[in-house]
Amino acid sequence: MADPSAIDLSALTEEQQLALQQFTSVTDQNLEAAVPLLQKCQWNAQIAITRFFDGDAETVDPVVEAARAPPPPQNSRRTETLLDTISARSSRRAAGLQPAPRVVPTPESQLTQPLPFPLSLIFLPFSLTYALFQRAFGVVGYVFPFLPRLLARFWSGRTSRPSRDASRRPLAPRDTAARFIREFEEEHGVTDGTLPFFEGGYAQAFDIAKRDLKYLLVILLSPEHDDNALFARETLLAPEFIEFVKNGGNDIILWAGTVQDAEAYQVSTALNVTRFPSATLIVHTPEGLSRLKT
Secondary structure, three states: OOOHHHOOHHHOOHHHHHHHHHHHHHHOOOHHHHHHHHHHOOOOHHHHHHHHHHOOOOOOOHHHHHHHOOOOOOOOOOOOOHHHHHHHHHHHHHHHOEEOOOOOOOOHHHOOOOOOHHHHHHOHHHHHHHHHHHHHHHHHHHHOOHHHHHHHHHHHHHOOOOOOOOOOOOOOHHHHHHHHHHHHHHHHOOOOOOOOEOOOOHHHHHHHHHHHOOEEEEEEEOOOOOHHHHHHHHHHOOHHHHHHHHOHHHOEEEEEEEOOOHHHHHHHHHOOOOOOOEEEEEEEEOOEEEEEEO
16 A cells, blocks of 8 residues: 555545545555545545446546536626616616506587476576577678677677687587697698698597507697797698608607697696697607607
8 A cells, every 4th residue: 555644634524534444444445546536426435435346436427527616707797688678778768758648538428418407498588588699690790791700809808818618619539630620721721631630539549559559749739829820830830840740651640639629628638738839749668658748
């Protein structure tokens, strides 16, 4: 046997020394040959003895070598998944956006509430009198066409600013859109179809934009504001804007209304619009439809 001083037995633990003693007593091997084999076998004397008598003492066990190998250096770079990156970017990008509400106007059946039958009987004489006077004034206005305009100017000068829906009959969303388009074209002297206004309600335009992945551009006007005519003439009727919204590749749904109508007024309240005229772009985000107010 070789000189035992070549192996530092004091560096071995008690279990390792016991395994070495058991291995050498059975195999009669020297320490220089026994220690490397026991190290390969993780100091398991039974496995080392079996491998010794099987003649594969020099065979390298990949599992043992992998266990003995030092762990790979940790990469200091932060690991993140693609979903985490998209979520983080989406949250940062959507920081300036707010959820866009879906506004459903009052149903047409609820726009006018009929009076109960007893009250209708009480007010029947007044209704008949009003109808007779209305017909009489209609005949006078037909004979003297200047009188209605003169009375309208006199009355508007004595009354305060009209309310939101003063003298405007509430209509269904599609009829309200048709009335707005007709009034806009007549007021600004443009032909039918100059601007591709959506001929329906806001809720319908909202649903189509959500279903077809399109942008919804909401234009809200107020005739009581001085900038309304200037905005319509220099912005909405600008050739560049008309070409942009008419381009099908831009996927723009143009919905517009005046706050004199109930639906547009409800939309302005839901979108938190406080200044008129206003343009609000409703876009798609991972959280749903969001609005970007300008």
